[in-house]
Amino acid sequence: MYPEKLHHYRYILGSKSPRRQFLLKELGILFELQTMDVEESFPEHLKGGEIPLYLCRKKAAAFELLDEKTIVITADTVVWINDHVLNKPESELEARVMLRELSGRRHEVYTGVCIRCKEREEAFAVRTDVWFKELSDGEIDYYIKTYQPFDKAGAYGAQEWIGYIGVERIEGSYFNVMGLPVKELYERLVNFDC
């Protein structure tokens, strides 16, 4: 039996990411899309998973006047390497610098998720470790030109060519790298009461 409870609420996904929309749908949860423009800055002292935790809460806080039967889900994903965060690249050059930094090394991907209804809020972050092989300049240039990864933290999509040829191994959840830790979200939703 599919958890009955997940049919008792109205869910709103507050994310423009097509990957998150896809994953939430695959979980079998019916939802509406409603996105707010939230400024994605965060306090400088935050590290690793604290950043998406802060940002997903900030995104959830933009939803006002929720009724008792509505649950908002927001999320944020960051790539963390060498003690600093890689945001979305703003140019080909920036994307190239990021991919060169990721090449041949381990990095961490954190996705923070916030579940919010009228009188309750819960947020959590999940970590996955990802190892890239040594990427050649040719591979990096081909990827950037062909896939234009300017909407992706760390300048790569694990579910795109560079992820297929470049990711040696991961430890943790693959879906978390795609942008939504579905197993953890499912468990939280099953236990979430408004």
Add this chain to the structure above:
Amino acid sequence: MYPEKLHHYRYILGSKSPRRQFLLKELGILFELQTMDVEESFPEHLKGGEIPLYLCRKKAAAFELLDEKTIVITADTVVWINDHVLNKPESELEARVMLRELSGRRHEVYTGVCIRCKEREEAFAVRTDVWFKELSDGEIDYYIKTYQPFDKAGAYGAQEWIGYIGVERIEGSYFNVMGLPVKELYERLVNFDC
């Protein structure tokens, strides 16, 4: 630059799996499909990765009279737990027994891949470890009834509902669990001369 070499050969994928077809396409490799019916039995003394290694070679051997510009790719995936293999389930009951065995435990997924042309053959197997959370009977029954996983080794697809809600973590390649270790295959193909 995309590796020029991958355009020099004619590739044949000898697999009925839509997941393998999808993954090979995502690698950017142009290929034709040509599948043979090969009896999937193997010697009983084989263990873990030896099984798909044996079977992918057997599948490749079914292709005869290859010319010098043609490369055949075949693959086989097995789920290995408690020192035995889980094949494709033949009934709901068998699928239920398999998923109960996987529930709450770690198992190994091995995919063997064989690359073959007229005068050369190379085969390798890649291992990924997968941890399932404790699955409830309700979750198992819902999954089997809704997804009918009778074409899947171990009675589950990592890219289906049960994978989303059930897989706690993996170590290794996610695509290997889906049926094709794309990063390793890409590297081998770039270095494969007929």
